[in-house]
Amino acid sequence: MRRGWKCAAAVAGAAVLVAAGAPALAQTAEPARTTAWRNGALRVDTAGVVSRSDFVLAKPSWESYQSMPLGNGRLGAALWAQDGFKAQLNRADTFPNLKSAGQLTVPGLLPLMRAPDYRGRLRLYDGELAQQGGGMSARSYVRADRDQFVLEVTGADPDKAQTADLRLWQGRTPAAYARQGVAALAETFKDAASGSLTGAVAAMTADGRGVTAKVVDGLTVRLTFRPNKDGSFRIVTGVPAYTGGDVGKAAGAALAGASDGAQRTEAYWHRFWQGAAPMRISSPDGTGEYMEQLRAQQLYMTAATMRSAVPSSHGGVINMFSPWQDAVHWSADYWWHFNLRQPVYTNLGADTEEYNTPYFRLYLDRLKQMRDWTKGHWAGAEGACVAEYLRYDGTAEACDSERPPDWLNRIVSTGPEVVHNLWLQYRYTRDESVLDEAYPLMRDVARFYLSILREGGDGKLHLEHVNALETQWDTSDPTPDLAAMRVIFPIIAAQADRRGDAALARDLRAALPRLPDFRTVTRNGEQVIAWSGTDEASHNTQNPDTEPLFPWGLYGADSPLMQATFRNRVFVQTREWSEDALLAARLGLAGEMRSLLVQGTKDFQIFPSGFGSHGKNDDPAKSTNYYNGWNAVVGSSLQEALVQSYQGVVRVAPAWPKDWDVAGSVQVEGGHRVSTEVRGGEPNVVGIQAAGDDTLRIANPWPGQKVRVVDGATGRGRPLAGPTAAGVIRLAVKGGHSYLLERVGEPYASFRFQGVGGQPATEVRRLGDRTLGVG
Incomplete structure (x- = not known):
């Protein structure tokens, strides 16, 4: 699926660099009298703002659970300091068990790690880990243009021999190769169920003097060399997909172009961050900055993992960054849809929606298999049941009417959610080809529902013997x-x-008014939405009653029923995938959202790399998987609190905490980017960059005050809308133009310009006993 209407240049222009020497956003004597909006855009020093969220290593990551992540979307690496320097290399496609390609160990970096002046930094803007100490430096990155991990070292003793080992472990059966300065391990994996063959070759070479390679044993290969005369050396490990054949030829191909790549890798990361919607948060107690960094980590992780043919995460686990050999939670060959939906929504608001492509490919490319499965396993059904628990070969084991219900079997709401996300992808990108490709899936999901609805005695169409999520x-x-x-x-x-499928359109419209109303029940003396039409006991801790709010957007903050349902939800933030904070943001509950984000971070974010665990307060030293769901919830919640657009109305700062100041942008439906700065809970001005011709409905950001819309490029001229004190302003926009919403009593012209800037983080960030970075 292509990016759509936005080319890279257009995206890069959305957040514009501040000229050298421009002042950073800071607290001033009159903080509400500045604005970073100028000449049609929010002026942001992107490199400076992103570097605020760098992960500082005040000491080396000696333990595996302290490892730092690098990746290019297909190949991931976990880096830590054990035995000098260690990197585990993982691909996103070694099904069925996602086995690692091996661990690289370089003992010669031990003096760097043990040096009293050691310091390290995961540089998000550059996509690299930089470490220094004892007169040595090490720079590590995964190339954006090739599946190669690179380690560059300076300051080594030019006369001291160095070694680099690439090894696997017991239970693995690789083919080992060593010749002419190249060493490699290669292994393939045959899936008995589907017959598919996957695998990886890990091949390494070095830029140094007298490079030799040898096979140490059946699980280990080694390079030996001396650094160049200036004390530098470079180790490149290529890890492409491999399905068998001559290991030597595969190793040579894996290392093609090994002498270059740094500039293209930096360009990739700089382009990514220039295109992502920026957000800079400041707060008296540091909680806002902590949340800003968690959102930045989520975006970084997305760009580092989501460029393969399928999503890199399953069950909330990011195996591409695992340092724990082949340990994998849950089933590595299956995806749980509920764990995929949070990052998809985060990407829409962050303007990084191209990284949703692997998610959509997972379902679009397996439609025939899902259709065939449904025909054979769901009696009387037509179309396709999209399984909540889907295997990489398209096997839809959670769609089986002949098998008893369980945790996942008979959850059928997954298909509609995939369809809805495809629709949102179109709405945010304005790319008609998304709908063209999505329609066969849309049609089959609709046909499935129509075929399993049953008319009841009340004349309504009912769903029977299905699950309400896992609950x-x-x-x-x-x-x-x-x-x-x-x-x-x-x-x-x-x-x-539009496609001449009149019968389906007629049947859907006929069914719509015959759907049952949501059942209501009483909890704690208040009327709330029920989980379903019946009262089966709970199994998991999802809240089906809040689904009409998110993801479906049928209610808003003005709904007493939805407010009561949220207040009285049965399960409160029990797992890293819990969306309570996002729900609070949609309901305009700023204080509740803030407290849920802070408590959830204390409960789930246990690793210094920013990743979380599945349950509350797990011990990181005993864990063997990184989870990414919580940071996606944080990212979506922050974006929804700053700007939201569901229900057809753009709302600015509807749930932003009063003690967090922010400057940032959020992409809304229609692909438009909305920017503002909020201090003390109040926006200064609101800027809109229109992606195309549209009519926007914008809730007055300053209720009861008169507002108007002026040209966003000049901030002057005849008002394009208003003055008005109406609760909702209608604004016709043209693609490529910008607009500025201002208060009549405090117009844009009264604000002093001050760009949004930032300085690289200097310390490990802390929230209670949680840290971002190693301290």
Whole structure:
């Protein structure tokens, strides 16, 4: 799936660099009297702002759980200091068990790591880990243009021999190769269930003097060399996919172009950050800065893992950054959709939606297999049941009407959510080809629902013997499904009309008014939405009753029923995938959102690399997987609190905490970018960069005050809308133009310009006993 309407140059222009020497955003005597909006954009020193979220290593990462992540979207590396320098290399596609390609060890870096003046930094803006100490330096990165891990060292003793070992472990059966300064391990993996063959070759060479290679044993190969005369050396380890054949030829191909790549890698990361919607947060107690860094880590992780043919995470686990050999939680060959949805939504608001492509490819490329599975395993069904638990070969084991319900079997709301996310991808990118490619899946999901709905004695169409997420099994009329059908049936009907599928459009529109209403029950003396139409006991801790709020957007902050449902939800932030903070943001509950983010971070974010655990307060030293779900929740919550656009209305700072100041941008539906700065809970001005011709409805950011819209490039001229004190302002926009929303009593012209800047982090960031960085 292509990026759509935005070329790289257009994206890069959305957050513009401040000229050298321009002042950073800071607290002043009159903090509300400055603005970073100028000449049609929020002026941001992107490198400076991103570097605020660098991960500082005040001491080496001696333990595996302290490892730092690098990646290019297909190849990932976990780096720590054990035995001098260690990097575990993992691909995203070595199915069925996602086995590692091996660990690289360089003992000659031990003096650097043990040096009293050691310091290190994971530089997010450059996508590299830089370390210094004892007169030596080490720079590590995964090339953006090739699947190669690179270690560059300076300051080594030119007369002291260096070694580099590449090794696997017991239970692995690689082919080992060593010849003419190249050493390699290669292994393939045959899947008995599908017959597929995957694998990887890990081949290394060095830029140094007298490089020799040898096979140490069946699991280890070694390079020996001396540094160049200036004390520098470079080790390159190529790790492409491998499905068998001559190991020597595969090793040579893996190391092609090994002498270059640094500039293209930096260019990739700089382009990524210039295109991502910026966000800079400051707070008296440091909690805002901590959340800013978690969001930055989520975006960094996305760009470092999501460029393969399928999502790199499963069950919330990021195996590409694992330092724990082949240990994998859950089933490495399956995906749980509930753990994929949080990053998808974060990418939309962050303007990084191209990294949703592997997620969509997972389902679009397996439609035939899902359709065939449904025909054979769901009696009387048509179309395709999209499984909540989907295998990489398209096997949809969670869609089986003949098998008893369980944790995952008979969750059928996954298909509508994939369809809805495809629709949102179109809405944010304005790329018509998304809908063209999505329609077969849309059609089959609609046909599946229409075929399993059953008319009841009340004349309504009911769903029976299906699950409400993992919470309720074998229930009727789950709230997530009722919400899903209300949203996607009109969308699919409109697409069916465009494609001459009149019968499907007619059937969907006929079914819509016959869907049951959401059942309500009483909890704690308040009327709330029920999980489903029946009262089966709970199994997991998801809250099906909040699904109409997110992801389906059927209610807003003005709904007493939804507010009461949120207040009385049964399960409060129990796992790293819990979306409570995002729900609070949608409901305008700024204080609640803030406290949920802080508490959730204390509960789940246990690793100094920013990753989390599945449960509360797990011991990082005893854990063997990194989880990424929590940071996606943080990213989505911050974006939704600053700017939201569901229900067709753009709302600015609807849930932003008053003690957090922020300067930032969020992409909204239509692909428009909305920028503002909020201090003391109040925006100064609101800038809009229009992605295309549209009519926006914007909630007045200053309720009750008169506002107007002026040209965003000049900040002057005849008002394009207003003055008005209306609660919602209608604004016709043209693509490529910018607009500025200001208060009549405090216009843009009264603000002093001050760009959004930042300085590289100098200390390990802390929140209670949680850290970002190694201290």
